Amino acid sequence: MSVSVGNDAADSARHRQALADLEAFSRSQEPGVWPHLDKAEIIAEMRSHLRNPFTVNQGQQPFCGPASILFELIRKLPQRYVTLTRALFETGGFQGHSRQIQTSEALRQASQGNLRMGPADWMILATLRESENLIFPVEPNAPEIVRNLAGMTKSWEMKGWVREILGYRHVDYRHTYVLRDLSALRHSQEVLNRGGVAFGLITASTLLTDKPAKIAVPEHWIAIVGNVSIQKGSFGRHDSGHVSFDCFTWAKRMTVDADEGPFEDAFWGVVLGWN
CATH class of the missing domain: 3.90.70 (Cathepsin B; Chain A)
Incomplete structure:
Protein backbone atom coordinates (compact mmCIF):
# COMPACT_ATOMS: atom_id res chain seq x y z
CA MET A 1 0.00 0.00 0.00
CA SER A 2 1.45 3.35 -1.03
CA VAL A 3 0.46 6.89 -1.88
CA SER A 4 1.05 8.38 -5.29
CA VAL A 5 0.62 11.85 -6.72
CA GLY A 6 -2.97 11.93 -7.89
CA ASN A 7 -4.94 13.73 -10.56
CA ASP A 8 -8.51 15.00 -10.51
CA ALA A 9 -9.97 11.97 -12.33
CA ALA A 10 -8.16 9.45 -10.14
CA ASP A 11 -9.03 11.35 -6.98
CA SER A 12 -12.69 11.45 -8.02
CA ALA A 13 -12.70 7.70 -8.69
CA ARG A 14 -11.11 6.97 -5.31
CA HIS A 15 -13.68 9.17 -3.59
CA ARG A 16 -16.60 7.45 -5.34
CA GLN A 17 -15.23 4.05 -4.36
CA ALA A 18 -14.79 5.20 -0.76
CA LEU A 19 -18.44 6.28 -0.65
CA ALA A 20 -19.48 2.90 -2.10
CA ASP A 21 -17.39 1.12 0.54
CA LEU A 22 -18.98 3.28 3.23
CA GLU A 23 -22.44 2.31 1.97
CA ALA A 24 -21.45 -1.36 2.16
CA PHE A 25 -20.24 -0.80 5.73
CA SER A 26 -23.55 0.83 6.65
CA ARG A 27 -25.49 -2.19 5.32
CA SER A 28 -23.27 -4.78 6.99
CA GLN A 29 -24.89 -6.84 9.73
CA GLU A 30 -21.55 -7.57 11.37
CA PRO A 31 -21.77 -6.46 15.03
CA GLY A 32 -19.32 -3.98 16.44
CA VAL A 33 -16.96 -4.60 19.35
CA TRP A 34 -17.31 -1.08 20.79
CA PRO A 35 -20.44 -1.62 22.91
CA HIS A 36 -21.11 2.05 23.65
CA LEU A 37 -20.51 3.58 20.19
CA ASP A 38 -23.39 4.04 17.77
CA LYS A 39 -22.74 2.74 14.25
CA ALA A 40 -25.19 5.16 12.60
CA GLU A 41 -23.36 8.10 14.17
CA ILE A 42 -20.03 6.68 13.01
CA ILE A 43 -21.29 6.31 9.42
CA ALA A 44 -22.67 9.86 9.37
CA GLU A 45 -19.43 11.27 10.72
CA MET A 46 -17.35 9.35 8.18
CA ARG A 47 -19.55 10.60 5.34
CA SER A 48 -19.01 14.17 6.55
CA HIS A 49 -15.23 13.64 6.65
CA LEU A 50 -15.19 12.22 3.12
CA ARG A 51 -16.94 15.39 1.95
CA ASN A 52 -14.55 17.60 3.90
CA PRO A 53 -11.48 16.15 5.68
CA PHE A 54 -10.98 19.44 7.51
CA THR A 55 -13.84 18.41 9.81
CA VAL A 56 -11.65 15.84 11.63
CA ASN A 57 -11.87 16.94 15.24
CA GLN A 58 -9.61 16.13 18.18
CA GLY A 59 -12.02 17.92 20.51
CA GLN A 60 -10.43 18.75 23.84
CA GLN A 61 -8.27 15.64 23.85
CA PRO A 62 -4.44 15.69 23.39
CA PHE A 63 -4.73 13.98 20.01
CA CYS A 64 -3.19 16.60 17.70
CA GLY A 65 -0.65 14.17 16.23
CA PRO A 66 -3.10 11.34 15.44
CA ALA A 67 -5.67 13.89 14.21
CA SER A 68 -3.17 15.26 11.68
CA ILE A 69 -2.43 11.72 10.48
CA LEU A 70 -6.15 10.93 10.19
CA PHE A 71 -6.76 14.12 8.21
CA GLU A 72 -4.16 13.14 5.61
CA LEU A 73 -5.44 9.56 5.52
CA ILE A 74 -8.90 10.80 4.54
CA ARG A 75 -7.53 13.32 2.04
CA LYS A 76 -5.12 11.01 0.26
CA LEU A 77 -6.45 7.50 0.88
CA PRO A 78 -10.23 7.72 1.38
CA GLN A 79 -10.80 4.03 0.57
CA ARG A 80 -8.23 2.97 3.15
CA TYR A 81 -9.89 5.28 5.67
CA VAL A 82 -13.19 3.44 5.24
CA THR A 83 -11.57 0.00 5.28
CA LEU A 84 -9.52 0.81 8.38
CA THR A 85 -12.44 2.30 10.29
CA ARG A 86 -14.75 -0.59 9.44
CA ALA A 87 -12.16 -3.14 10.58
CA LEU A 88 -11.61 -1.20 13.78
CA PHE A 89 -15.34 -1.07 14.52
CA GLU A 90 -16.05 -4.71 13.69
CA THR A 91 -12.89 -6.39 15.00
CA GLY A 92 -11.19 -3.91 17.33
CA GLY A 93 -8.08 -3.63 15.16
CA PHE A 94 -6.71 -3.05 11.69
CA GLN A 95 -3.71 -3.98 9.59
CA GLY A 96 -1.03 -1.33 9.34
CA HIS A 97 1.66 -1.30 6.69
CA SER A 98 3.80 -3.84 8.55
CA ARG A 99 1.92 -4.82 11.71
CA GLN A 100 -1.50 -5.39 13.20
CA ILE A 101 -2.80 -2.57 15.39
CA GLN A 102 -5.14 -3.89 18.09
CA THR A 103 -7.12 -2.04 20.73
CA SER A 104 -7.45 -3.15 24.32
CA GLU A 105 -10.71 -4.39 25.77
CA ALA A 106 -10.33 -1.69 28.42
CA LEU A 107 -10.33 1.08 25.80
CA ARG A 108 -13.36 -0.31 24.00
CA GLN A 109 -15.33 -0.63 27.24
CA ALA A 110 -14.32 2.83 28.46
CA SER A 111 -15.32 4.56 25.19
CA GLN A 112 -18.59 6.06 26.39
CA GLY A 113 -20.06 9.24 27.79
CA ASN A 114 -18.66 12.61 26.78
CA LEU A 115 -15.88 11.76 24.32
CA ARG A 116 -15.45 15.45 23.40
CA MET A 117 -15.56 14.48 19.71
CA GLY A 118 -17.53 12.26 17.35
CA PRO A 119 -17.38 8.47 17.80
CA ALA A 120 -15.58 7.80 14.50
CA ASP A 121 -12.78 10.22 15.33
CA TRP A 122 -12.59 8.94 18.90
CA MET A 123 -12.33 5.32 17.81
CA ILE A 124 -9.34 5.98 15.53
CA LEU A 125 -7.55 8.70 17.50
CA ALA A 126 -7.80 6.89 20.83
CA THR A 127 -6.55 3.70 19.18
CA LEU A 128 -3.50 5.44 17.74
CA ARG A 129 -2.76 7.21 21.00
CA GLU A 130 -3.09 4.01 23.04
CA SER A 131 -0.86 1.92 20.80
CA GLU A 132 1.89 4.33 19.79
CA ASN A 133 3.84 4.08 23.03
CA LEU A 134 3.82 0.29 22.76
CA ILE A 135 4.90 -0.27 19.17
CA PHE A 136 7.31 2.58 18.40
CA PRO A 137 10.56 2.47 20.40
CA VAL A 138 11.92 5.70 21.82
CA GLU A 139 14.62 7.29 19.69
CA PRO A 140 17.47 7.82 22.18
CA ASN A 141 19.13 10.46 20.00
CA ALA A 142 16.06 12.67 19.86
CA PRO A 143 16.49 16.06 21.59
CA GLU A 144 15.80 15.86 25.31
CA ILE A 145 13.03 18.45 25.13
CA VAL A 146 11.09 16.13 22.80
CA ARG A 147 11.84 12.91 24.69
CA ASN A 148 10.51 14.45 27.90
CA LEU A 149 7.21 15.73 26.51
CA ALA A 150 4.35 14.09 28.36
CA GLY A 151 0.92 13.37 26.94
CA MET A 152 1.60 14.00 23.28
CA THR A 153 2.79 12.14 20.21
CA LYS A 154 6.56 12.22 19.75
CA SER A 155 8.40 12.76 16.48
CA TRP A 156 9.38 9.09 16.14
CA GLU A 157 5.76 8.08 16.74
CA MET A 158 4.61 10.46 14.00
CA LYS A 159 7.20 8.90 11.70
CA GLY A 160 5.83 5.49 12.59
CA TRP A 161 2.26 6.49 11.74
CA VAL A 162 3.36 8.04 8.44
CA ARG A 163 4.69 4.58 7.53
CA GLU A 164 2.03 2.38 9.15
CA ILE A 165 -1.11 4.39 8.37
CA LEU A 166 -0.21 6.43 5.29
CA GLY A 167 2.19 3.91 3.74
Whole structure:
Protein backbone atom coordinates (compact mmCIF):
# COMPACT_ATOMS: atom_id res chain seq x y z
CA MET A 1 0.00 0.00 0.00
CA SER A 2 1.45 3.35 -1.03
CA VAL A 3 0.46 6.89 -1.88
CA SER A 4 1.05 8.38 -5.29
CA VAL A 5 0.62 11.85 -6.72
CA GLY A 6 -2.97 11.93 -7.89
CA ASN A 7 -4.94 13.73 -10.56
CA ASP A 8 -8.51 15.00 -10.51
CA ALA A 9 -9.97 11.97 -12.33
CA ALA A 10 -8.16 9.45 -10.14
CA ASP A 11 -9.03 11.35 -6.98
CA SER A 12 -12.69 11.45 -8.02
CA ALA A 13 -12.70 7.70 -8.69
CA ARG A 14 -11.11 6.97 -5.31
CA HIS A 15 -13.68 9.17 -3.59
CA ARG A 16 -16.60 7.45 -5.34
CA GLN A 17 -15.23 4.05 -4.36
CA ALA A 18 -14.79 5.20 -0.76
CA LEU A 19 -18.44 6.28 -0.65
CA ALA A 20 -19.48 2.90 -2.10
CA ASP A 21 -17.39 1.12 0.54
CA LEU A 22 -18.98 3.28 3.23
CA GLU A 23 -22.44 2.31 1.97
CA ALA A 24 -21.45 -1.36 2.16
CA PHE A 25 -20.24 -0.80 5.73
CA SER A 26 -23.55 0.83 6.65
CA ARG A 27 -25.49 -2.19 5.32
CA SER A 28 -23.27 -4.78 6.99
CA GLN A 29 -24.89 -6.84 9.73
CA GLU A 30 -21.55 -7.57 11.37
CA PRO A 31 -21.77 -6.46 15.03
CA GLY A 32 -19.32 -3.98 16.44
CA VAL A 33 -16.96 -4.60 19.35
CA TRP A 34 -17.31 -1.08 20.79
CA PRO A 35 -20.44 -1.62 22.91
CA HIS A 36 -21.11 2.05 23.65
CA LEU A 37 -20.51 3.58 20.19
CA ASP A 38 -23.39 4.04 17.77
CA LYS A 39 -22.74 2.74 14.25
CA ALA A 40 -25.19 5.16 12.60
CA GLU A 41 -23.36 8.10 14.17
CA ILE A 42 -20.03 6.68 13.01
CA ILE A 43 -21.29 6.31 9.42
CA ALA A 44 -22.67 9.86 9.37
CA GLU A 45 -19.43 11.27 10.72
CA MET A 46 -17.35 9.35 8.18
CA ARG A 47 -19.55 10.60 5.34
CA SER A 48 -19.01 14.17 6.55
CA HIS A 49 -15.23 13.64 6.65
CA LEU A 50 -15.19 12.22 3.12
CA ARG A 51 -16.94 15.39 1.95
CA ASN A 52 -14.55 17.60 3.90
CA PRO A 53 -11.48 16.15 5.68
CA PHE A 54 -10.98 19.44 7.51
CA THR A 55 -13.84 18.41 9.81
CA VAL A 56 -11.65 15.84 11.63
CA ASN A 57 -11.87 16.94 15.24
CA GLN A 58 -9.61 16.13 18.18
CA GLY A 59 -12.02 17.92 20.51
CA GLN A 60 -10.43 18.75 23.84
CA GLN A 61 -8.27 15.64 23.85
CA PRO A 62 -4.44 15.69 23.39
CA PHE A 63 -4.73 13.98 20.01
CA CYS A 64 -3.19 16.60 17.70
CA GLY A 65 -0.65 14.17 16.23
CA PRO A 66 -3.10 11.34 15.44
CA ALA A 67 -5.67 13.89 14.21
CA SER A 68 -3.17 15.26 11.68
CA ILE A 69 -2.43 11.72 10.48
CA LEU A 70 -6.15 10.93 10.19
CA PHE A 71 -6.76 14.12 8.21
CA GLU A 72 -4.16 13.14 5.61
CA LEU A 73 -5.44 9.56 5.52
CA ILE A 74 -8.90 10.80 4.54
CA ARG A 75 -7.53 13.32 2.04
CA LYS A 76 -5.12 11.01 0.26
CA LEU A 77 -6.45 7.50 0.88
CA PRO A 78 -10.23 7.72 1.38
CA GLN A 79 -10.80 4.03 0.57
CA ARG A 80 -8.23 2.97 3.15
CA TYR A 81 -9.89 5.28 5.67
CA VAL A 82 -13.19 3.44 5.24
CA THR A 83 -11.57 0.00 5.28
CA LEU A 84 -9.52 0.81 8.38
CA THR A 85 -12.44 2.30 10.29
CA ARG A 86 -14.75 -0.59 9.44
CA ALA A 87 -12.16 -3.14 10.58
CA LEU A 88 -11.61 -1.20 13.78
CA PHE A 89 -15.34 -1.07 14.52
CA GLU A 90 -16.05 -4.71 13.69
CA THR A 91 -12.89 -6.39 15.00
CA GLY A 92 -11.19 -3.91 17.33
CA GLY A 93 -8.08 -3.63 15.16
CA PHE A 94 -6.71 -3.05 11.69
CA GLN A 95 -3.71 -3.98 9.59
CA GLY A 96 -1.03 -1.33 9.34
CA HIS A 97 1.66 -1.30 6.69
CA SER A 98 3.80 -3.84 8.55
CA ARG A 99 1.92 -4.82 11.71
CA GLN A 100 -1.50 -5.39 13.20
CA ILE A 101 -2.80 -2.57 15.39
CA GLN A 102 -5.14 -3.89 18.09
CA THR A 103 -7.12 -2.04 20.73
CA SER A 104 -7.45 -3.15 24.32
CA GLU A 105 -10.71 -4.39 25.77
CA ALA A 106 -10.33 -1.69 28.42
CA LEU A 107 -10.33 1.08 25.80
CA ARG A 108 -13.36 -0.31 24.00
CA GLN A 109 -15.33 -0.63 27.24
CA ALA A 110 -14.32 2.83 28.46
CA SER A 111 -15.32 4.56 25.19
CA GLN A 112 -18.59 6.06 26.39
CA GLY A 113 -20.06 9.24 27.79
CA ASN A 114 -18.66 12.61 26.78
CA LEU A 115 -15.88 11.76 24.32
CA ARG A 116 -15.45 15.45 23.40
CA MET A 117 -15.56 14.48 19.71
CA GLY A 118 -17.53 12.26 17.35
CA PRO A 119 -17.38 8.47 17.80
CA ALA A 120 -15.58 7.80 14.50
CA ASP A 121 -12.78 10.22 15.33
CA TRP A 122 -12.59 8.94 18.90
CA MET A 123 -12.33 5.32 17.81
CA ILE A 124 -9.34 5.98 15.53
CA LEU A 125 -7.55 8.70 17.50
CA ALA A 126 -7.80 6.89 20.83
CA THR A 127 -6.55 3.70 19.18
CA LEU A 128 -3.50 5.44 17.74
CA ARG A 129 -2.76 7.21 21.00
CA GLU A 130 -3.09 4.01 23.04
CA SER A 131 -0.86 1.92 20.80
CA GLU A 132 1.89 4.33 19.79
CA ASN A 133 3.84 4.08 23.03
CA LEU A 134 3.82 0.29 22.76
CA ILE A 135 4.90 -0.27 19.17
CA PHE A 136 7.31 2.58 18.40
CA PRO A 137 10.56 2.47 20.40
CA VAL A 138 11.92 5.70 21.82
CA GLU A 139 14.62 7.29 19.69
CA PRO A 140 17.47 7.82 22.18
CA ASN A 141 19.13 10.46 20.00
CA ALA A 142 16.06 12.67 19.86
CA PRO A 143 16.49 16.06 21.59
CA GLU A 144 15.80 15.86 25.31
CA ILE A 145 13.03 18.45 25.13
CA VAL A 146 11.09 16.13 22.80
CA ARG A 147 11.84 12.91 24.69
CA ASN A 148 10.51 14.45 27.90
CA LEU A 149 7.21 15.73 26.51
CA ALA A 150 4.35 14.09 28.36
CA GLY A 151 0.92 13.37 26.94
CA MET A 152 1.60 14.00 23.28
CA THR A 153 2.79 12.14 20.21
CA LYS A 154 6.56 12.22 19.75
CA SER A 155 8.40 12.76 16.48
CA TRP A 156 9.38 9.09 16.14
CA GLU A 157 5.76 8.08 16.74
CA MET A 158 4.61 10.46 14.00
CA LYS A 159 7.20 8.90 11.70
CA GLY A 160 5.83 5.49 12.59
CA TRP A 161 2.26 6.49 11.74
CA VAL A 162 3.36 8.04 8.44
CA ARG A 163 4.69 4.58 7.53
CA GLU A 164 2.03 2.38 9.15
CA ILE A 165 -1.11 4.39 8.37
CA LEU A 166 -0.21 6.43 5.29
CA GLY A 167 2.19 3.91 3.74
CA TYR A 168 4.97 6.26 2.65
CA ARG A 169 8.25 4.55 1.84
CA HIS A 170 10.47 7.49 2.77
CA VAL A 171 10.01 9.17 6.14
CA ASP A 172 12.22 11.82 7.72
CA TYR A 173 12.20 14.16 10.69
CA ARG A 174 14.00 17.48 10.49
CA HIS A 175 14.37 19.23 13.81
CA THR A 176 14.85 22.99 13.75
CA TYR A 177 15.98 23.75 17.29
CA VAL A 178 19.09 25.53 15.99
CA LEU A 179 18.24 27.45 12.81
CA ARG A 180 17.23 25.58 9.60
CA ASP A 181 13.59 26.60 10.16
CA LEU A 182 13.13 28.21 6.75
CA SER A 183 15.01 25.40 5.03
CA ALA A 184 12.71 22.81 6.64
CA LEU A 185 9.61 24.77 5.63
CA ARG A 186 10.89 25.14 2.07
CA HIS A 187 11.56 21.42 1.89
CA SER A 188 8.06 20.73 3.22
CA GLN A 189 6.55 22.48 0.21
CA GLU A 190 8.78 20.44 -2.12
CA VAL A 191 7.55 17.22 -0.49
CA LEU A 192 3.92 18.35 -0.74
CA ASN A 193 4.41 19.13 -4.43
CA ARG A 194 5.44 15.49 -4.95
CA GLY A 195 2.32 14.12 -3.27
CA GLY A 196 3.86 13.73 0.17
CA VAL A 197 2.89 14.91 3.62
CA ALA A 198 4.43 17.33 6.11
CA PHE A 199 3.60 17.57 9.81
CA GLY A 200 4.96 20.52 11.75
CA LEU A 201 5.70 20.57 15.49
CA ILE A 202 4.96 24.04 16.81
CA THR A 203 4.12 26.25 19.75
CA ALA A 204 0.46 26.72 18.90
CA SER A 205 -0.32 29.91 20.81
CA THR A 206 2.54 31.77 19.11
CA LEU A 207 1.75 30.73 15.54
CA LEU A 208 -2.02 30.18 15.63
CA THR A 209 -3.37 32.76 18.09
CA ASP A 210 -2.86 36.42 18.93
CA LYS A 211 -1.46 35.52 22.35
CA PRO A 212 2.18 34.43 21.90
CA ALA A 213 3.56 32.06 24.50
CA LYS A 214 5.82 33.61 27.13
CA ILE A 215 7.95 30.47 27.00
CA ALA A 216 7.91 28.59 23.70
CA VAL A 217 7.76 24.79 23.95
CA PRO A 218 6.99 22.16 21.29
CA GLU A 219 3.45 21.07 22.09
CA HIS A 220 1.24 20.85 18.99
CA TRP A 221 1.27 18.98 15.66
CA ILE A 222 -0.25 20.42 12.51
CA ALA A 223 -0.56 19.12 8.95
CA ILE A 224 1.04 21.58 6.54
CA VAL A 225 -1.11 21.66 3.40
CA GLY A 226 0.59 24.21 1.14
CA ASN A 227 0.73 27.83 0.02
CA VAL A 228 4.16 28.22 1.61
CA SER A 229 5.50 31.75 1.22
CA ILE A 230 8.92 32.79 2.50
CA GLN A 231 10.07 36.40 2.30
CA LYS A 232 13.73 36.82 3.04
CA GLY A 233 14.76 39.43 5.54
CA SER A 234 17.25 42.26 5.18
CA PHE A 235 20.95 41.52 5.07
CA GLY A 236 22.42 41.48 8.56
CA ARG A 237 18.99 41.05 10.18
CA HIS A 238 18.45 37.31 10.20
CA ASP A 239 14.98 37.49 11.76
CA SER A 240 13.50 40.28 9.62
CA GLY A 241 11.80 38.06 7.04
CA HIS A 242 8.23 36.77 6.95
CA VAL A 243 6.60 33.37 6.40
CA SER A 244 3.10 32.09 5.80
CA PHE A 245 1.52 28.73 4.98
CA ASP A 246 -1.78 26.90 5.26
CA CYS A 247 -2.31 24.04 7.69
CA PHE A 248 -4.92 21.75 9.17
CA THR A 249 -5.56 21.86 12.90
CA TRP A 250 -8.47 22.13 15.33
CA ALA A 251 -10.99 20.89 12.73
CA LYS A 252 -10.33 23.63 10.19
CA ARG A 253 -7.92 25.14 7.70
CA MET A 254 -5.78 27.84 9.25
CA THR A 255 -3.05 30.12 7.96
CA VAL A 256 0.19 30.66 9.83
CA ASP A 257 1.35 34.20 9.13
CA ALA A 258 4.38 35.23 11.15
CA ASP A 259 7.54 37.28 11.13
CA GLU A 260 10.71 35.24 10.86
CA GLY A 261 11.79 35.75 14.47
CA PRO A 262 8.61 34.46 16.15
CA PHE A 263 8.39 31.67 13.56
CA GLU A 264 11.88 30.45 14.38
CA ASP A 265 11.05 30.51 18.09
CA ALA A 266 7.86 28.46 17.63
CA PHE A 267 8.64 26.00 14.78
CA TRP A 268 10.44 22.99 16.23
CA GLY A 269 10.61 20.50 13.41
CA VAL A 270 8.77 18.68 10.65
CA VAL A 271 7.99 15.03 9.89
CA LEU A 272 7.96 14.32 6.16
CA GLY A 273 6.66 11.38 4.15
CA TRP A 274 7.05 10.76 0.42
CA ASN A 275 7.44 8.00 -2.16
